[in-house]
Amino acid sequence: MADSIISLKHLVKKFGNQTVLKDINFDVHTSEIVGLIGPSGAGKSTVIKTALGMELADGGSAKVFNKTMPNRELLADIGYMAQTDALYDDLSGKENLKFFADMKGLSKQETAKEIDHVAKVVDLTDDLNKRVSGYSGGMMRRLSLAIALLGKPKLLILDEPTVGIDPALRRQIWKELKHTRDEGRGILITTHVMDEAELTDKVALLLDGKVMAFDKPDVLKMQYDVDSIEDVFLKAEGVL
Amino acid sequence: MRIISIMNRVLKELFRDKRTLALMFLAPVLILLLMSFIFNSNSSTNVDIATVSMPSSISKNLDQTKHVNVTKYSTKKAANKALKDDKVDAIIQQKGNDYDLTYANTDSTKTAAVKMAFKNSMTTTTISTLKSKLTVASTALAKVQSQMPTATTSTAQKKQASTTPKITNHYVYGDSDTGFFDKILPILMGFFVFFFVFLISGMALLKERTSGTLDRLLATPVKRQDIVFGYMASYGILAVIQTIIIVMVTVWLLGIQVVGNIFNVILVNLILALVALAFGILVSTFANSEFQMMQFIPILVIPQVFFSGIIPLDSMAGWVRDISYIIPIKYSGDAAARVIMQGDGLSSLGLDIGVLFIFLVVLTILNVVGLKRYRKV
Numbered sequence: 001m002a003d004s005i006i007s008l009k010h011l012v013k014k015f016g017n018q019t020v021l022k023d024i025n026f027d028v029h030t031s032e033i034v035g036l037i038g039p040s041g042a043g044k045s046t047v048i049k050t051a052l053g054m055e056l057a058d059g060g061s062a063k064v065f066n067k068t069m070p071n072r073e074l075l076a077d078i079g080y081m082a083q084t085d086a087l088y089d090d091l092s093g094k095e096n097l098k099f100f101a102d103m104k105g106l107s108k109q110e111t112a113k114e115i116d117h118v119a120k121v122v123d124l125t126d127d128l129n130k131r132v133s134g135y136s137g138g139m140m141r142r143l144s145l146a147i148a149l150l151g152k153p154k155l156l157i158l159d160e161p162t163v164g165i166d167p168a169l170r171r172q173i174w175k176e177l178k179h180t181r182d183e184g185r186g187i188l189i190t191t192h193v194m195d196e197a198e199l200t201d202k203v204a205l206l207l208d209g210k211v212m213a214f215d216k217p218d219v220l221k222m223q224y225d226v227d228s229i230e231d232v233f234l235k236a237e238g239v240l
Numbered sequence: 241m242r243i244i245s246i247m248n249r250v251l252k253e254l255f256r257d258k259r260t261l262a263l264m265f266l267a268p269v270l271i272l273l274l275m276s277f278i279f280n281s282n283s284s285t286n287v288d289i290a291t292v293s294m295p296s297s298i299s300k301n302l303d304q305t306k307h308v309n310v311t312k313y314s315t316k317k318a319a320n321k322a323l324k325d326d327k328v329d330a331i332i333q334q335k336g337n338d339y340d341l342t343y344a345n346t347d348s349t350k351t352a353a354v355k356m357a358f359k360n361s362m363t364t365t366t367i368s369t370l371k372s373k374l375t376v377a378s379t380a381l382a383k384v385q386s387q388m389p390t391a392t393t394s395t396a397q398k399k400q401a402s403t404t405p406k407i408t409n410h411y412v413y414g415d416s417d418t419g420f421f422d423k424i425l426p427i428l429m430g431f432f433v434f435f436f437v438f439l440i441s442g443m444a445l446l447k448e449r450t451s452g453t454l455d456r457l458l459a460t461p462v463k464r465q466d467i468v469f470g471y472m473a474s475y476g477i478l479a480v481i482q483t484i485i486i487v488m489v490t491v492w493l494l495g496i497q498v499v500g501n502i503f504n505v506i507l508v509n510l511i512l513a514l515v516a517l518a519f520g521i522l523v524s525t526f527a528n529s530e531f532q533m534m535q536f537i538p539i540l541v542i543p544q545v546f547f548s549g550i551i552p553l554d555s556m557a558g559w560v561r562d563i564s565y566i567i568p569i570k571y572s573g574d575a576a577a578r579v580i581m582q583g584d585g586l587s588s589l590g591l592d593i594g595v596l597f598i599f600l601v602v603l604t605i606l607n608v609v610g611l612k613r614y615r616k617v
């Protein structure tokens with residue numbers, strides 16, 4: 001069994017008197033892509049933020065690399081992409097990448113190499129010197145993903161990375177993600193695109209503040225006796 | 241170095257935002273320039289001086305000064321009546337060896353003009369009398385020197401000391417501090433620095449928070465204090481440039497004399513800018529939009545002007561005066577005024593700078609701790 005890099009145990013998170021996460025349990029291991037799916041407002045982003053230590057858990061524990069979060073030093077090994085793009089509009093794409101590479105503590109040579117690489121992955125090489133304020137929505141999303149990929153982090157946490165990205169590029173990105181996995185790194189990804197959920201190694205279905213199901217896509221389909229993850233989703237929600 | 245990277249980034253963003261930059265650098269210049277027009281047109285107004293039993297040499301010198309009219313009055317009573325009737329702006333009376341000056345002081349620039357004219361004519365007169373005395377003295381000296389070489393210098397000094405006249409100033413309205421542009425200028429300078437740095441840095445951090453870049457930044461291993469220090473470094477540089485521009489405008493366009501070291505003025509304003517920055521960042525955490533940030537201006541920035549010393553504090557009630565002790569602009573204005581007008585060095589500004597430093601340290605710590613709201617470590 002591979003090492004666990006994210007381990008969530010009985011995680012509880014409240015906002016005021018709204019309990020968003022009631023009891024979250026699942027693990028992400030090395031060489032594994034875990035997809036987190038669930039209806040809008042189910043708390044997917046909240047799971048991620050709590051795992052990263054940006055929100056403090058009200059109960060249970062969130063461990064990353066076997067250390068309790070929040071932990072500042074561990075962040076160097078995590079590539080995080082938030083649901084909002086969070087870019088500096090007045091800077092060019094390259095300047096954004098360079099700045100975050102500095103923040104992650106990459107060396108100068110590494111930075112140049114990494115910027116080249118991630119720009120190729122998201123197909124932004126030709127637009128790197130343009131100001132972000134002149135980017136299209138999809139280009140911003142891609143730049144945001146590129147920033148998360150910088151420095152080959154051992155763990156990637158991506159909150160809906162492929163929104164607004166065309167099919168061809170989406171394929172290219174998934175190829176990169178699989179390549180990342182095969183290098184022994186781990187990925188936690190949320191998505192509303194059920195085709196993408198099929199591509200993951202494991203799917204966690206979040207509903208009513210709990211993980212209703214957590215297994216390989218094929219196993220889930222068998223359990224729910226349906227043909228696609230989309231149907232699993234709908235059946236779990238009670239629509240089907 | 242992460243601090244340097246953050247500083248570079250903030251500076252880059254700032255210098256690409258031409259409008260904000262123009263606001264920061266040109267707006268103070270524009271306001272100061274406007275004031276200079278008002279100031280200059282005032283200073284060329286004519287003043288009428290009444291003289292009572294004045295030596296004719298000084299009266300003549302006074303009369304020759306541009307924009308000055310001298311009228312002789314035989315008694316102080318007649319002169320006082322003229323002052324009351326607004327016929328003259330000031331009375332100069334000689335009392336023995338001393339001079340007695342009375343100003344209407346309803347227009348402080350006129351008072352300043354009279355003081356200046358009087359001082360100048362006094363110096364011209366003393367110089368010419370000294371000159372004539374000197375020739376007499378030197379011939380006498382040559383004679384005396386040969387006879388008794390030891391006693392000469394001390395008697396000459398004694399004589400000179402006794403001839404320095406005492407000048408007494410009286411004001412019909414207010415006092416010597418009333419409405420001097422020079423007095424409010426150091427405070428005004430501090431206010432510009434404080435206002436713009438507060439507003440722009442507060443907005444910058446607010447944008448960083450609402451656009452999500454702060455979260456993203458805090459998802460990297462960057463230390464919380466690095467963010468605060470990075471911002472300090474960049475806005476510190478900006479404040480230095482701004483202060484230099486303001487000082488240059490002050491000195492060259494307004495012709496205000498800076499007695500002390502200009503670097504001390506810049507240093508004082510730099511510390512004030514850092515206080516403003518820390519304050520702006522702190523306040524921005526209580527705002528959710530740019531408009532809410534603007535709402536802090538009438539509450540937190542404008543009232544500072546009232547307690548900054550532009551309006552004399554000693555005329556206020558005790559508890560009102562106590563408020564001024566927590567107003568950063570008061571300390572910077574005080575320190576800058578002492579450098580500009582009295583030429584004080586850094587060592588004698590210790591208290592003002594010390595208090596500003598305490599503000600800075602406390603606010604900075606609050607900011608570093610306050611960022612915990614967005615990341616717990």
Ligand SMILES: Nc1ncnc2c1ncn2[C@@H]1O[C@H](COP(=O)(O)OP(=O)(O)OP(=O)(O)O)[C@@H](O)[C@H]1O
Pocket residue numbers: 015020038039040041042043044045046047083
């Ligand atoms: N900072 C916050 N303060 C208060 N409530 C919040 C906060 N963040 C999230 N919530 C609430 O928590 C719930 C889950 O939000 P979350 O963003 O995790 O959903 P999500 O599953 O990511 O949804 P989506 O698929 O639309 O992105 C929502 O009801 C939301 O209103």
Ligand SMILES: [Mg+2]
Pocket residue numbers: 044045046083159
């Ligand atoms: Mg979400």
